[in-house]
Amino acid sequence: MVKWFKPVVFLACLGPLARLGWKAYNNALGANPIEVITHSTGDWTLIFLLVTLAITPLRKLTGQLWLIRYRRMFGLFAFFYVVLHFLTYIWLDKFFDVHEMLADIAKRKFITVGFTGFVLLIPLAITSTAGWIRRLGGKRWQLLHQLIYVSAMAGVVHYWWLVKADVHKPLEYAVVLGVLLGYRVVASLLPAGRTRATAPTRSVQLPDSV
Structure with a gap:
């Protein structure tokens, strides 16, 4: 791939943050800006997790090793x-009241499981x-x-658990995640090489774990 493509992807990944910043600057976040920021950063956390797993x-x-x-x-x-998501909660919602945050984590299941994921x-x-790959070793x-x-x-x-009634969006995420995890289960049961497309052999920097 051409050298300029990676910086373009990097800038595109900052797009959701830029969009939030632009809306905040123009007072276009609606009646509940904290909720908008919380939902947006949470959505993009899940999107990037799923893209990573894909x-x-x-x-x-595809055999496209550059991916x-x-x-x-x-x-x-x-x-x-997810850090922005958490900061929105602890700063804009709880005003750094750690006691109230810990009480929320203990009492509200959706916060407990979300905090665990974070x-x-x-x-x-x-x-x-x-460097950490070398320190830990590939398998660890x-x-x-x-x-x-x-x-x-x-x-x-x-x-x-957060939305309770309208589960349309989390259901979409769940289906995509299920497909990605299901692929890994099937791939682990097949003989080596059956799930790979033919491609020239070349070294890659990261172990193939996720």
Whole structure:
């Protein structure tokens, strides 16, 4: 792929934040701006998690090895948006009242599971570099980064329990996640190579864990 493509993808990933900033600047966030920001950052967290999980199946099915170069970027953007999601909650909603936040986590199931998903992403973001892969070793790194599956499921459940009645959007996320996880189950049961498209062999930087 051409060298300028990755910076373009990076800037595109910042698009949702830029859109929120533009709406905030123009007072166009509606009657409940905190809710709009919370829902938007939560949506984009799930979208980037699903895109991250889609990289490996797409690479194997199409043989397009260059896709692996974008997996870390998408994963880190998922973490970036979940941090914004959490900051919106603790800052704009709770005004850094840690006691009230902890009470919420203990009493409200959707916050409990959402907070769990957020915490699980922290070690994945920290250890996403090539240096950490060398320190942990490929197998241990892969095992650790399988937490992304649990985090994604926690995010979908968090959204489902939040909306309660209108589950259309979380259902869409659940279906996509189910397909991506189902692919991995099927791929693990097939003989090696059956799910891979023919492509020239070349080294990749990251272990193929997610």
